[in-house]
Amino acid sequence: MKKGNVYRIYPDKEQRTLLEQHFGAVRFVYNRSLFIKNLMYKKFGTSLTEVDLNNNMTNLKEHFQWLNDINSQSLQQANRNLLTGFKNFFEGNGSYPTRKNKKSNHFSFQVPQNYQINRTTSQIYLPKIGWMKIVIHRDFLSKEFIGNNLVTKEINGDIILDQKLNKEFKVLKTLTVSRTSAGRYHVSILIEDHELYPEPESFTEETTVGIDVGIKSFATLSTGEVIENPKFLKRSLKKLVKLQRNVSRKQKGSKNRKKAVARLAKHHQLIANQRNDFQHKVSAMIIRENQALAIEDLNVKGMIKNHCLAQSISDVGWSGFINKLTYKAEWFGKTILKIGRFDASSKLCNVCGYKFKELTLDIREWECPSCKTLHDRDKNASINIKKIALNNLNTAGTAERAYGLTERSQKNEVGSLPF
Structure with missing residues (x-):
């Protein structure tokens, strides 16, 4: 994989x-x-x-x-x-x-080949650029795998992993060098360990969980568990406004303006890192505790065109969260079941099936006129998502396996933070 x-x-x-x-x-x-x-x-x-x-x-x-x-x-x-x-x-x-x-x-x-990694001194060599310090906070390959499957060379006592010497094994793939807006440089090393993806685990209704993502709550599970929305961007808006004001007050082209822009970019980077770390932890928890996950196919690009909700939707980061759930499900042999974006979930009573057409976004709880059941909007939606997904699976076999990820979706997400 x-x-x-x-x-x-x-x-x-x-x-x-x-x-x-x-x-x-x-x-x-x-x-x-x-x-x-x-x-x-x-x-x-x-x-x-x-x-x-x-x-x-x-x-x-x-x-x-x-x-x-x-x-x-x-x-x-x-x-x-x-x-x-x-x-x-x-x-x-x-x-x-x-x-x-x-x-x-x-x-x-991107650097397709001819890069080297000094495992002794934690340095990396890039063609035309040379050796530089790299912080390998976790191994991209185990010591046993490197010792048994790859060729290393020793220079002055340093153990160096050379991509060119291991080209035939097709393990060390393309290396991507990037720079963030805050001026931080990173390298992303794509690895192919030639291990097969695990066989999909069998699942039942009890081991399947429905997930309804939202703005007020980050996610509500069909089990009743509610994961609160940390709202990293909203909590930092006052500081961002102050930093942006400092930028606008500086003279264009001056060194002080460049410093102010750097401080602003650094804080935006902090918010993105907080959101990314939070989503990794939540997705890991959900994947570990369930065999199958039922989610909605959301049109996020269309939703953020609503200027009243655009900032809140961007802050919660639905697309990134769904991507993390998808590739982690592939890693661990779990199943992703998707329902259509036009399937009724919030407006449908999960007890009797009555459709409450008058339900609007500001109504968080509603009572079913048919069976008199009091529903929490998000929990009801998560239960319906699970029911619709399992019903689609049983009647038409429309389960979408968490397989076949494109390189485009994996590029920025896969393994970008500790699992």
């Missing part, structure tokens, strides 16, 4: 400059290849392949000499990512590829 592990790296001043050059060069090649591909199809109806785009790299390097200072494999990977974007678009899994903007782009580039 494939797993990604994210570690923080500490480049020196010169290496930071090289990393920024790589970020910019990869973005430049991506945008140029996108322009050329669109132009050739528009003018001549020709669809360029990855080989065509890579061959054009020679011409680009002749006109832009600074591209010769960049790792060529990282530049070729940019072309591969572009074609993957087109493939996802034509398969209906994404939007049409657009230009990457320096201001809004997630700064990253």
